[in-house]
Amino acid sequence: MSQVVEICVPDIGDFADVDVIEVLVAVGDEVVQDDSLLTLESDKATMEVPSPFAGKIMAVSVIVGEKVRAGSVIGQMEIADESPAKLAEAPVASAGPKQTTAASLASSVVAAQSLPPADKTAEVVVLGGGPGGYTAAFRAADLGKKVILIERYPVIGGVCLNVGCIPSKALLHMSVILNETKDMTAHGISFAQPEIDLDKMRGYKNSVIGKLTGGLAALAKQRKVEVVTGYGKFSSANSITVTADDGSEQTIAFEKAVIAAGSRVIKLPFIPHDDPRVMDSTDALELAEIPKRLLVIGGGIIGLEMAQVYDSLGSKVTIVELGDTIIPGADKDISRPLLKRIKARYENVFLKSKVTHVEAQPGGLVVSFEGKDCPTQDTFDRVLVAVGRTPNGKLIDAEKAGVAVNDWSFIEVDDRQQTNVPHIYAIGDIVGQPMLAHKAVHEGKVAAEVICGLPSAFTPMGIPSVAYTDPEVAWAGKTEDQLKAEGVEYEKGAFPWAASGRSLSIGRDEGLTKALFCAKTHRLLGAGIVGTNAGELIAEAMLAIEMGADMQDIGLTIHPHPTLSETLGFAAEMAEGTITDLIAPKKKK
């Protein structure tokens, strides 16, 4: 009888993130105990990692040039079947800075063999069924692992599908149609005043969510991923206790875990959050009513998207934002056209201002402000608090597994999504900014692949951000503000959409596409786009950044005419000085 065990880098003293300079074995090699598997090199020493067992190499998951640390998975090995006790007796020694001859890697094997008693066991447990969690679970199952996915709610999909990305976009779609039909009057087409049926709108939004979450449940079933419903908390380094709504408990023992427990809305202490007229984004998506006057606290993406929905439904909207502009994180030239449009449409946009108190009165919510241009007090029918989200790191008893959670409740991970406890991984909102679904998804894939011994890492050249407002605001890679702060020399090509035939044809001229290139290599470092469909257009810039495309590559790529996608090509031509649709700015000599 034989068994396949995972082999990991042993304790290598004070060394972390050491370079692999040689991989000395390949799949199929037969090795004896203490044969060298890898050569590692730090700035101080070279060391060899010996095999803890005699056996056959079944998988190798490291490559030359990669950095490893104690606990990193080297690969898998088939060994003669031995009892966990015997494996535990194997000598454990530290690989010192000199060449090492005897180190045992048995500890990780023992962890896998001697799981605590439990109601269920899994090779991989994923805590949280949002976009990060279900992706990690599905990928690990596709790679052959027995996976249990723990989700507190009866449907998987997390914030994104249930109360985030998808419902907000369903409502924004209706909002754009309301706005566009009104704008058509200026072009000679007048529609009757729209009749709003909130129940039907809500029904449409819920049907979109239902299609997606239903699809996910079917995908989980097809992959034999077991979904356990209930609230999970670590009870040890190899077990999670799940409490169902009825109070019943079950324990799940695991070899590896992926924490994907996401984030929740931030509540402000001086606001009566228990009053139904005070909403967070989840409440706002419920469309309980159309308030006459709505105050949105926070000029970030979520606040602005919900403001747009309520504005198009007829609410008089006021935005109050602490910073000196909306959408902190985007360059100001990219967010400015949106700011100009909402200043013209909304009742008020107060920048450099804050709410200091909200009092619930029968006649409305009395709000006290501090700031340059805002009143000291005003009364609103509803208030939406959209000041950000906080990670759920401190709500899962991570300390019982030894997983470190920092002061901001984030769980820190390396680029393989590994926490300080080598067999526990974390992904998505709970590991850091930007809190975006596509980041969570990619991190989820990396965690699953690393667990399954593949040489994956989360090392993107950028993570695109999009505000699905009207106009949309999108950016990818480095912003101009970041390049300036980092002292990077760059060249900029900016193409105003007032010169785009396609943009003018759809009745809009405020857009801008900006491309930022390295001054030396001319490679694209970042891009910002504001205008209709900017969120779709930014994907081309993100691909160009990942592929190392330079301004010539982008300028010479034939874009279909007339499209908004041409504007990225034109921005590259503006930087190169080859544009013919405009006069190129003079190149600095």
Ligand code: FAD
């Ligand atoms: P989550 O989606 O938060 O999922 C975590 C899951 O874990 C949840 O289902 C939760 O119930 C479960 N859970 C938590 N703790 C436990 C526990 N102890 N036991 C069991 N289950 C637990 N992002 C975009 O990229 N694009 C957008 O357009 C976008 N729009 C948004 C709009 C709104 C209104 C909001 C609020 C967010 C939006 N986001 C958007 C952000 C996006 O939703 C998140 O970044 C994404 O959902 C994070 O995924 P996650 O897997 O890390 O966590």
